[in-house]
Amino acid sequence: MDAFKILKQLNCCYGPSGCESEIREKIAEIAEPYADEICTDTMGNLIVRKKAAKADAPRLMFAAHMDSLGLIVTYIEDCGLLRFGVVGGVVAQNIVATPVRFANGTVGTIGLDEDSTKPEIDKMFIDIGAATRQEAEALVKPGDVAIYDTPTRMLGMAADQRIVSPYVDNRAGCVAQLIALEKLKKPVYDCYFVFTVQEEVGRRGAKPAAFGIDPQYGIVCDCTLTDDIPWTKHTGTSKVGGGASVKVMDKSVICHPEMVTVLKAVAAKKKIACQTDVLKWGGTDGSEIRHNASGVYTGGVSVPCRYVHTPQEVCSEADIQAAGALMAAFAETKPQF
Ligand SMILES: [Zn+2]
Known part of the structure; x- marks a missing residue:
């Protein structure tokens, strides 16, 4: 295999x-x-x-x-950004600017509030490209869970092939x-x-x-x-x-x-x-x-x-x-x- x-x-x-x-x-x-x-x-x-x-x-x-691990939507801002909580041991500092994907294929990226000096989950949001709450709600609802949408690739030399994923x-x-x-x-x-x-x-x-x-x-x-x-x-x-x-x-x-x-x-x-x-x-x-x-x-x-x-x-x-x-x-x- x-x-x-x-x-x-x-x-x-x-x-x-x-x-x-x-x-x-x-x-x-x-x-x-x-x-x-x-x-x-x-x-x-x-x-x-x-x-x-x-x-x-x-x-x-x-x-x-x-x-x-996952990121569960808790609230949708008027501007269409999604607030979220964590499912499992997600560490805030690891996930800024990470691409994510929902079960229905909706994709987004993780942003951090402008006034935030250090990454905290409560100061982060998922941007799915919606301009309003209504637009966002057409794609994602509170309770929906996003996963990391990063690639699975080979790294390194053939003798000791490593995988990043x-x-x-x-x-x-x-x-x-x-x-x-x-x-x-x-x-x-x-x-x-x-x-x-x-x-x-x-x-x-x-x-x-x-x-x-x-x-x-x-x-x-x-x-x-x-x-x-x-x-x-x-x-x-x-x-x-x-x-x-x-x-x-x-x-x-x-x-x-x-x-x-x-x-x-x-x-x-x-x-x-x-x-x-x-x-x-x-x-x-x-x-x-x-x-x-x-x-x-x-x-x-x-x-x-x-x-x-x-x-x-x-x-x-x-x-x-x-x-x-x-x-x-x-x-x-x-x-x-
Ligand atoms: Zn494990």
């Missing part, structure tokens, strides 16, 4: 938290040839099942969130799960690849998904912050281009030590590039799987990402491939604990 091509396809889809139907349909279409069963739960999580050869195999739940977090994780699904030939687990909703607003999709699947094992596949630009504060340990990053912990979850050990052993055996992911802050769906029911053996395979939550995030295509390969290899390795 071509990671860049699939990422580009996913990023053409609209899918802010709570409005994931378009991205969900696209992922289901790509997954369909490799799946035994596909369903959508009440929350909107897409659950793609790949059965084990043996009927009594333990259940393994993978989770990558498919939702993205909006929503690498976490469409890169979704691509990695699709790659794992494609690679998986003989799973020894009953595998559930879940593409979760509403992670960006507090991991609200993964919890009911984990409850429904009731897995014994779990792997979260999300982006992680990097420690590879000058003057970094060492909030994380991963590097773009360093391979699949095996999660030890983030602020929401401490992975089961055996999961960390086995994931690293599988990577070594299959010669898959891997590194260690410790993240001082930020949460993932891994938390909701780990703490489901009476507890789940949970680990994580992360894709390192620079400039997380900005309109142009950077990751490595090879890291996405490595993450997919590692998840597939884990699912083909007999449970050791």
Whole structure:
């Protein structure tokens, strides 16, 4: 599977938290040839099942969130400019002059009040080219959500091809799960690849998904912050281009030590590039799987990402491939604990 091509396809889809139907349909279409069963739960999580050869195999739940950050319209000024709030962890200083797009295709750009000395969401607006409130209302209503409308492009040299794109977090994780699904030939687990909703607003999709699947094992596949630009504060340990990053912990979850050990052993055996992911802050769906029911053996395979939550995030295509390969290899390795 071509990671860049699939990422580009996913990023053409609209899918802010709570409005994931378009991205969900696209992922289901790509997954369909490799799946035994596909369903959508009440929350909107897409659950793609790949059965084990043996009927009594333990259940393994993978989770990558498919939702993205968004900007929700709260008020339309007489002059036609749109005031907005945030859906998820949008940082004001990252979004001035960013092109945006609504579900119906209406495009705009983000401006800042003239008298504003520092970027604050409450002093920003979206300009969709309307001259009056009536003109704006013909295109957009309060409650409508805009997403970043920035490009998905290749960067750098062929040897370590990097990608710049909006929503690498976490469409890169979704691509990695699709790659794992494609690679998986003989799973020894009953595998559930879940593409979760509403992670960006507090991991609200993964919890009911984990409850429904009731897995014994779990792997979260999300982006992680990097420690590879000058003057970094060492909030994380991963590097773009360093391979699949095996999660030890983030602020929401401490992975089961055996999961960390086995994931690293599988990577070594299959010669898959891997590194260690410790993240001082930020949460993932891994938390909701780990703490489901009476507890789940949970680990994580992360894709390192620079400039997380900005309109142009950077990751490595090879890291996405490595993450997919590692998840597939884990699912083909007999449970050791
Ligand atoms: Zn994420």
